[in-house]
Every structure is written in structure tokens, then in C-alpha cells.
Amino acid sequence: MRLTYILPTSTSTRKEMPMRLGDLVIDVTPLRASRDFRFLFAARLVSVLGLGLTLVALPLQVWQLTRSSWQVGLIGVVNMVPMLVGTLAGGVLADRMDRRRLILLARGGAVVVFAALALNAMVDTPYLWVIYVCAAVNSILNGLSVTALMAATPALVGRAHLSAAGALMALTAQLGAIIGPSVAGGLTELAGLPWNYGLTAAATLVTTCLIAFIRPLPRTGGRPHESPLQSIAGGLRFVAGNRLIAGLLLIDVCVAVFAMPFVIFPELTERVYGDGGTILGLFYAAPGVGAMVAALTSGWTGTVRHTGRYLAIATAGCGVAVAGLGLTSAHLWPALFFLAALGAADTTSEILRRSLLQHHTPDHLQGRISSLWLAQTNISPAVGGIEVGLAARVAGPATALVAGGVLCVVGSLAVAGTFRDLRDASLRDPNAEQVRAGRPAPAGDGQSSSGA
Structure with missing residues (x-):
């Protein structure tokens, strides 16, 4: 399959050219041009590395306690309503308050959640209900922070670099998905689940501190x-x-x-x-x-x-x-x-x-x-x-x-x-x-x- 790209010379004239190898390379302009985005990128990278640990720890702990894949899946159901509430509320709040402050509040609360999971994992018989409650609260906080993050990005990098910023943020997610779970498996065998949750709490605390260095982002629109x-x-x-x-x-x-x-x-x-x-x-x-x-x-x-x-x-x-x-x-x-x-x-x-x-x-x-x-x-x-x-x-x-x-x-x-x-x-x-x-769209x- 041969990919082509279209030179945006006009809406009526579209010249197709063979794609060059260089066109595939990810654009790092937002990192070079924006100090605030560099802090945001670093915060996101640390955060996803920590969250990658819990990607293994949560389902593994529930499986060990219940021996049921249905119970493992139930974590997702418990998260459904809180995540919906957090995301929709985040969309409204991100247009009505300082977006940096909203991210700070959400990530600061997540530190407490992961610390509670670590303490629960340290007891002789961990409480299943604590896992479900912490997962639900964390879903609300994630919904708030992720929505505010998306709303804040245009102000940090400018609209001309939104696609490049999106690719960079996607890259941090993939790095976290690779490194976090890989470390989590071995860490669980060597040190146990409390260390997984404890390191996630520490990573989330570092994330919160990095976000604090970003300039304030007051609301710019909304009704x-x-x-x-x-x-x-x-x-x-x-x-x-x-x-x-x-x-x-x-x-x-x-x-x-x-x-x-x-x-x-x-x-x-x-x-x-x-x-x-x-x-x-x-x-x-x-x-x-x-x-x-x-x-x-x-x-x-x-x-x-x-x-x-x-x-x-x-x-x-x-x-x-x-x-x-x-x-x-x-x-x-x-x-x-x-x-x-x-x-x-x-x-x-x-x-x-x-x-x-x-x-x-x-x-x-x-x-x-x-x-x-x-x-x-x-x-x-x-x-x-x-x-x-x-x-x-x-x-x-x-x-x-x-x-x-x-x-x-x-x-x-x-x-x-x-x-x-x-x-x-x-x-x-x-x-x-x-x-x-x-301005009409092209016919067809x-x-x-x-x-x-």
C-alpha cells in the first residue's frame, strides 16, 4: 500500500506527492517552544509510569483474593459511574476555573488514594471493598484531571502544534504502558503489592509538584x-x-x-x-x-x-x-x-x-x-x-x-x-x-x- 499526502495549496487544487520517510517522524516542536509544556510532558510521563504499576497490581490483587475473572471485570463496572461523573464534571469545570488548579487538586487527591491501597495491601487479609472504593474515587479524579489536561493543552502549545502535542502525549502513555507493567510483574514477585501501590503514590506526588511549576490557566470561555x-x-x-x-x-x-x-x-x-x-x-x-x-x-x-x-x-x-x-x-x-x-x-x-x-x-x-x-x-x-x-x-x-x-x-x-x-x-x-x-465542503x- 502506497501512502500519499496532499499539499494544502487550496481547497480546489490538491496535489498529491509521495510520502517521504521524514514525514513519519514525530514532531517535538512543542517541547522546544514551550516551557510549560515541558513540565506537563514530564509530569505526564512520571504519572503514566506510576499508573502502569497499578495496571497489573489491581487486577492481580482482586484475582488473588477472589479467584474470579468476573470479579476482576467488576472493577471496571465500579469505575463506570465515577468516571462518567468525573469526566463530565471536568468538562464543565475546565471552562469555569483555573485548569492548572483543577489538575493539582485531582492529582493531589490521587496520592491519598494510592497510599490507602498500599496500606490495605499490607494487612494480613486485604479488604476487597477498600480496593473497589479506592478504584472508584481514583476514577473520579482521573476524569477531572484528564479532561482539564485536554482543555489546557491549546493554551500551552498554541493551536498550530496541537497534533504534535497530542502525539507526544500519546507517546508518554505508551512508554508507561510498556515500562510500568513490565516492572510491576517482577516487583510483585520480589517485594509484593504494597510496593506497587507505594511507588504509584510517590510518582503521583512528583507529578503534582511538576504541574505546580506551570503558569496559571484561568478559564477563557464557556457560558x-x-x-x-x-x-x-x-x-x-x-x-x-x-x-x-x-x-x-x-x-x-x-x-x-x-x-x-x-x-x-x-x-x-x-x-x-x-x-x-x-x-x-x-x-x-x-x-x-x-x-x-x-x-x-x-x-x-x-x-x-x-x-x-x-x-x-x-x-x-x-x-x-x-x-x-x-x-x-x-x-x-x-x-x-x-x-x-x-x-x-x-x-x-x-x-x-x-x-x-x-x-x-x-x-x-x-x-x-x-x-x-x-x-x-x-x-x-x-x-x-x-x-x-x-x-x-x-x-x-x-x-x-x-x-x-x-x-x-x-x-x-x-x-x-x-x-x-x-x-x-x-x-x-x-x-x-x-x-x-x-465555506462549503467539497462535493461528495x-x-x-x-x-x-
């Missing part, structure tokens, strides 16, 4: 006369009236519900490999390897003409990878390969989804639509965790993986086939603000601006 529910309702009306945005959310659901099988990893690795630490850590880390490769070579995602079609391919690729994992789960290296492929396909899909979402959403709705998207991306995996946990209980982990992968492929292709607006969407079309200003692009 203070609107109630929070009215603001959220405006975003929901836009999603309901715009088939492209609705299609983006639906195709994301296909991946999150059917192709995110992480909750059954403790059961799978113990049954197949008799391992409760090192191999489990590799299973959680492998998707991060593929995701980091995809992030480092993601320059093409902003230059290809048929963005929506590549999105459908990447989303279906997630299902193929999960099905491949199910078929090869008894063989370590092929299983790790398919997990890496899952991470690469999911990251590519996320970059394309986020870019299309921001490109086709008017400025005055960016915060609310972002909060709705973040809420969906956090709630859907929780539903998927319960689904795959129950399927594994009935049919076994391998069969559950194959079935989930097939459903992801079918669902992705069905959404792309049903929503022409999504299938024909492109980042080369006029953005939502240009459409609202009266299928873009809908209703609800704007």
Missing part, C-alpha cells in the same frame, strides 16, 4: 449562565444531529467492548503458563510496544486523503489481533506478537478518531464533545471487561478472545458501511468552523454539520 446539565445537553444534541461524530463514537465502542480483553489476563496466564507475575506483566506490556511504534510513525495519519476508511481498517485490525491472540494463547511469542499488533492498531485508530473528532467539531463545542468522548472511551472498556470475563467463565479465555475479535471486525465494518459520513470523512475537508462560516464528502 457561566448555563447550568452544567444545560452545557452537557448541548454537546449531546450535537452528537445526535451529526452522523459523522455519532459514527466516530460508535466505531470506538466496537473496539472498547469487544477488543480490550485485559481483565482475563490473570486467569489466562495462570492457566496456560502457571505464572502470576512476570508473564502477566509481559501480556500487559506487549500492547504498549506496538502502540509506541505506531505513535512514533504516525505522521501519515494527518496527510492521507481517506481518513475515515483508514480508521475502519485500523479498527477492524484490532479485532483481527484479538482473535489471533485467542488462537495462539498457548504459545508465548505468537501471543505477544498479536498483543503488540493490537496496541498498534488501537493507537492508529485512536489518532484517526481524535483527529476527525476535533476537525469536525466547532470550537465552542470542543470541551463538551471531548468530555463525552473521554467518558465513552473509559466506560465502554468497563462494559467490555464484564463481557469478556463472563464469556471466559462460560467458554474459556481462548474462545472468549476469538469471539470478541470476530465481533469487533463485524461491528467495525457494519458501522463504516452504515455511516457514509464516517466512511468518506477526511482531514483534508474544511473544518467545522469553516463550514459554519459559510458526506460531511454533516447539523447540530453545530
Whole structure:
């Protein structure tokens, strides 16, 4: 497959040129140009490294206490409502208060949560309810801080460098997904779960201190006369009236519900490999390897003409990878390969989804639509965790993986086939603000601006 990029000389004349190798390299301009973004980047990197430890510690501890993948999946369900509340509240608060202060409050509270998990893990018989309560509180705090972070980024780097900043932040997430779980598996075997939680608390404290060095970020917009529910309702009306945005959310659901099988990893690795630490850590880390490769070579995602079609391919690729994992789960290296492929396909899909979402959403709705998207991306995996946990209980982990992968492929292709607006969407079309200003989109692009 030969990728091409389009020189944006005008809306009517589009000259295609072969893509150069240099076009794939990640842009580090925001790090060079913005002092505040450097602090934010460092804070995010430390934070995700710490959170990577709990990615292994939480499900492993629940599995050890209950011996039930369904109970492991229940953590995600417990997180659903708190995450929804935190994300939606964060979208409203980020437009009504200093965004740096909101991030500081949320991350400071998370330090207390992880310290409580560490203390609970130190007792002879840890309390399961403490784990669930701490997970729920942490979900609220994460929803607040992540939404405020997205809202603060344009002020830190400028709108010309938003895509580069997004790629850099995605890279920190992948580094955390690789290093954190890899360290967590060995750390659990050598020192125990309290050290996992304790190091996460320390990393979160360092994150909070780094954020404090960023300049204040007071609110710059929003409608203070609107109630929070009215603001959220405006975003929901836009999603309901715009088939492209609705299609983006639906195709994301296909991946999150059917192709995110992480909750059954403790059961799978113990049954197949008799391992409760090192191999489990590799299973959680492998998707991060593929995701980091995809992030480092993601320059093409902003230059290809048929963005929506590549999105459908990447989303279906997630299902193929999960099905491949199910078929090869008894063989370590092929299983790790398919997990890496899952991470690469999911990251590519996320970059394309986020870019299309921001490109086709008017400025005055960016915060609310972002909060709705973040809420969906956090709630859907929780539903998927319960689904795959129950399927594994009935049919076994391998069969559950194959079935989930097939459903992801079918669902992705069905959404792309049903929503022409999504299938024909492109980042080369006029953005939502240009459409609202009266500049028409090119004929046949299928873009809908209703609800704007």
C-alpha cells in the first residue's frame, strides 16, 4: 500500500506527492517552544509510569483474593459511574476555573488514594471493598484531571502544534504502558503489592509538584449562565444531529467492548503458563510496544486523503489481533506478537478518531464533545471487561478472545458501511468552523454539520 499526502495549496487544487520517510517522524516542536509544556510532558510521563504499576497490581490483587475473572471485570463496572461523573464534571469545570488548579487538586487527591491501597495491601487479609472504593474515587479524579489536561493543552502549545502535542502525549502513555507493567510483574514477585501501590503514590506526588511549576490557566470561555446539565445537553444534541461524530463514537465502542480483553489476563496466564507475575506483566506490556511504534510513525495519519476508511481498517485490525491472540494463547511469542499488533492498531485508530473528532467539531463545542468522548472511551472498556470475563467463565479465555475479535471486525465494518459520513470523512475537508462560516465542503464528502 502506497501512502500519499496532499499539499494544502487550496481547497480546489490538491496535489498529491509521495510520502517521504521524514514525514513519519514525530514532531517535538512543542517541547522546544514551550516551557510549560515541558513540565506537563514530564509530569505526564512520571504519572503514566506510576499508573502502569497499578495496571497489573489491581487486577492481580482482586484475582488473588477472589479467584474470579468476573470479579476482576467488576472493577471496571465500579469505575463506570465515577468516571462518567468525573469526566463530565471536568468538562464543565475546565471552562469555569483555573485548569492548572483543577489538575493539582485531582492529582493531589490521587496520592491519598494510592497510599490507602498500599496500606490495605499490607494487612494480613486485604479488604476487597477498600480496593473497589479506592478504584472508584481514583476514577473520579482521573476524569477531572484528564479532561482539564485536554482543555489546557491549546493554551500551552498554541493551536498550530496541537497534533504534535497530542502525539507526544500519546507517546508518554505508551512508554508507561510498556515500562510500568513490565516492572510491576517482577516487583510483585520480589517485594509484593504494597510496593506497587507505594511507588504509584510517590510518582503521583512528583507529578503534582511538576504541574505546580506551570503558569496559571484561568478559564477563557464557556457560558457561566448555563447550568452544567444545560452545557452537557448541548454537546449531546450535537452528537445526535451529526452522523459523522455519532459514527466516530460508535466505531470506538466496537473496539472498547469487544477488543480490550485485559481483565482475563490473570486467569489466562495462570492457566496456560502457571505464572502470576512476570508473564502477566509481559501480556500487559506487549500492547504498549506496538502502540509506541505506531505513535512514533504516525505522521501519515494527518496527510492521507481517506481518513475515515483508514480508521475502519485500523479498527477492524484490532479485532483481527484479538482473535489471533485467542488462537495462539498457548504459545508465548505468537501471543505477544498479536498483543503488540493490537496496541498498534488501537493507537492508529485512536489518532484517526481524535483527529476527525476535533476537525469536525466547532470550537465552542470542543470541551463538551471531548468530555463525552473521554467518558465513552473509559466506560465502554468497563462494559467490555464484564463481557469478556463472563464469556471466559462460560467458554474459556481462548474462545472468549476469538469471539470478541470476530465481533469487533463485524461491528467495525457494519458501522463504516452504515455511516457514509464516517466512511468518506477526511482531514483534508474544511473544518467545522469553516463550514459554519459559510465555506462549503467539497462535493461528495458526506460531511454533516447539523447540530453545530
